Amino acid sequence: MANDGTTLPTVLITGSSGFLGQAIARGLIDRYRIIGLDVAMPKHPPANMETIEIDLTSDEGVSRAVEAARERSGGRIASVIHLAAYYDTTGKDNPKYDAVTVQGTRRLLNALTAIKTEQFVFSSTLLVHAPSPGKGTKINEDSPLDPAWAYPQSKAETEALISRERGEIKTVILRFAGVYDEDCRAAFVAQQIARIFERLPTAYLFAGDITAGQPYLHKDDLVDAVVRTVDRRAELPVETVLLIGEEDTPSYEEMQKRIGRLIHGEDWRTLALPKELTKLGAWLQTEVLDQDTDIKPWMIENSDDHYEIDISRAEALLGWAPRHSLLDTLPEMIRRLKQDPTDWYAANKLNPPVVAASDPEIEQAERRLKGPLERSKKDVEAATKRHRFRTLWAPMTNAALGLWLVTSPMTVGLFDPVAAAIPPALGHAIAEPEFRNAGLGVSEIVSGLLVTVFALLGMLQRWRWVQWITASLGLWVMLAPLLFWTTSPAAYAVDTLVGMLIVAFAVMIPPTPGISRRALAADDDRPLGWTYSPSSFTQRIPIVALAFVGLFVSRYLAAYQMGHIDGLWDPFFGPGGAPVRNGSEAVVTSWVSQGFPIADAGLGAFAYCLDILAGAIGDRRRWRTMPWM
Template sequence: MSDDNKPVVIVTGSSGYLGSAVVRRLHGTYRVVGLDRYAPPHPPHQAECVCFDITDQASVDTALDRVRLAYGDRIAACIHLAGYFDLSGEDNPAYDAVTVEGSRRLLKGLQAFELEQFVFASTMLAHAPTEPGEPIDEDHPLEPKFPYRASKVRTEKVLREERGEEKLVLMRPAGIYDVTGKSAFLAHQIARIHERRFNGKVYPGDLSRGQAFLPLDDFLDAVARIVDRRAKLPDVFPVLLGETDPIPFGDLQRLIGRELHGEDWITWNVPPQLAKLGAWTENEVFGKDAFIQAWMVDISSDHYELALSAAKKHLNWTPEHSLRDDMPGILQSLKDDPYGWYEANGLNAARVSAAKVETAAAEEAAEEAPTEAEADTARREHDQHMRQMHFSMLWVHWLVMALGLWLATAPSVFGTFDQTEFSAAVLRVTEVRGLWTAATRSWLTAWNDVFTGLAIMVFAALSLRPGNGWAQWANAALGVWLMAAPLVFWTPDAAVYANDTLIGALVVALTILIPMMPGMSREGMMDDSDIPPGWTYCPSTYVQRLPIIMRSVSWASSCRASCRPISSAMSMPCGSRSFPHPRR
């Protein structure tokens, strides 16, 4: 059949996720016209894009005139997917302007054509929820509980009232997903578990309840059957589309956790009011613009399982897939490319950007990776080099032992064990500050030097053996303590103060600076790259350091410029401080 002889099908919202998929599915059998907004993105190339504003009568009339001019008066079907939705849960004038009145305006305009069928995309959620074991059919009561659902219910009522000779299909699909997810609620649930977030471990509703989902391929198959069988369908045909055995929320949580982390994900029930408080805090206090909203807490125990009586009878349709069976494939696509999966599902890909870098690095490393024999040879050579370096640095540990010996014997040299004579300044400070007696402080410093010196000798001896890097770190900690001890004890002897500070600094330098920092991994030392793992650039290049250098130079220049002579006889250097007389 030539394109000119194919029946014409109009698809509104043809540039969206569902609309573009419907265009591609129907293109082989029908001439597809896409009605959509003026702004990009535009429909797939398989459909001509006729731009219009569904909220403006003149724009709708102009678009339909363009359709009549190019395609004639006969329209096989209009699949109306365009509508308004937001996550706030608040009412919005756009629900009436776009969904309700826009649908009325479009149907009235199309009634000037020879229109065979008008298909309106409603939602399964237009029905009131049910109980487990009680499936919903098309006669189940409708419940306009929230603005989005209410807009669909009102639109169905308007379309019934405005219907002419054309047949009306009220299509009520469950939540639609594809092999990568592409369902906002499903994608966010997966992301919370993938990132091990706390809000992925709590749920305010009944974990034994669930909601039906609908694979995209099954949805497209149902749409094609609706259009193909348009002549045989009832004049008004409400039809539910989705799986008949929804997976309970608790089971879905465990399935996701098992596939992503190899464990059954534990989910705790929390009171609904606490969940609402958490959602409010994230949005209003921390300003995170979180996905979870307070209204979602109110529907967390809603249960939707479907009977599909109309779809089976008039379309001979049942879904060939289920979320339970498809979930492992969805999660595998996440594990294969976390960054791409997050971007495809409209999530914050920055949360998994490190995985993107690691994947690229792993691929590059795999291309340049040496053979196993070459790697073994390189490791043996590296280990031999490290042993040679260790033995060439043994003098460092012997010198540290000598410093420890000197420190342990220094109190006897300085006579600090039984020191009784102190300067007047020391006695005055002791009295003003309310310190222990100078003799007590001198005695404490002396014994600290003895024990610290002996400990330094022991750890230095242990450091002589390869692989005892921890002993070097222990000595470094002792060196830091030795520099701080004179301040802790208010050591009254200046010579002892200077001795402890000098020995402490030398011990630190000789244990972790001169012989190289101990404990570095073999892989880290053998890595020739200058870009740290998880980075996309080297933070140590001069391009990165130059702004810091320039800022430091600028600060030093301004500091020098701000210093002025205090008197004609003396000037104070930048950064110095004057101290009052001790008797003031």
């Protein structure tokens, strides 16, 4: 029957944007009108599912959302599947457990009692129970409750609240085992697999009884149980509690051996450590060293807990039994891990860069590079030609900058007579000021003429390589004022700026000569084994920004070293006996600085200019297109 949303019973799902919410919605969508309730709209909702935003921590937010659902459903709700809850793995109590899980459920129940609601299904956990009293002994729904940490405690409190405040609504408590699918998605299993995959030292250790274990539940079996619960809502008792999980409980040791064989082809050996020693180590990591670790002290405390469950009540009331097994699903989990480790880690909320250089990732990338790439050589040539024509203004601008250099010695007075003091950082004999300035002036005229000629030659296809000559001339223009010890701050400033622009317009804005056409043919912007591009601008911008700071500071120090300014500002350090005013002046005029043939702060400024240019050249693929960078 097609779901036209007009005559079908309505089911509300809280937490509908999550992994389980989406799966349950897809399982019900053909027979029910599904309205999701979540704090945020889903990115890819199932077809025909509506979503209403809800804030479970607000009385007004819950009332408004339930009223909107009532209007859309025609005033009658067949079932409410309540998945939304707070969860973390710290093991510590958090106010959100009460605000979201407990009080959020109270607010939702209170709002639902005002409309016709047939059934309220609460997603709980089997961890509300005390562990099995012994191996081979199963617990059932009537077994004692003894939640050991904050998450199951919040579920147990919510179960009691539902029993008190349900009113006339039928309620079903589904105590689920840990949920998994073929991508794993079970946090503790994923961490166990990852430790063995990476061969971490902790993969060989366990605190507690390695023969203990917990049951799990495949996502599809969970969906089947929920669908059956909704379908049989009229037949179920007014208050129903069901354990939902697999009756087979693999031990930690059995899981270790199976995972070790599947990943590395070996039976994994596991050493049991004393609990107190392991708790101390975990506490030092988390509390003292502030390290992020997936093994928390509370997990060690409960590591001996063993659960085996009796699902006969679910079989009797729902006709449900699991069709999957965790041990049978492990091979597919491991196959997917090996096929794409970074995606598997991301799906399981682990750290993908940890396995970015693993053999499967490298092999996957190498296979891809052996095949046809995204663009052919002809496509690359055409794109390069278009880029070149769109940026012909850059070499023309360089030609204009060259002419600017030809005229600049006259405009800044490099050939005029000048009397200047000896530069403070000078440690060797040099020519008189007018000869130094004149030498720089000649250099600028010659450099300007050469830049103009080579910039224009570089516009020709067969002469593109001369763009590097133009860029080299730009570097010379930046360095020349230091070599000539010019007395003109204007000439120094102009040459620094014009030199950087010449390099940018020569090899950074037009197509950079010398790049392999095959390197340009691929769209992949990540190196082999990486999960991000080291050449992205987000990676480079901080370096370029710091280089600009270094440039400004170094230019200021160099201006004093070359005699362009009379002193440096330094409010912190004294001269320490040197015949200057402060520590900064003492450093940049010391015997070390005077031992350089040029102002060493100016050399630093030149290096920062190179950092800026090197940081800005190329796009996010430059690790491949410009490996020499």
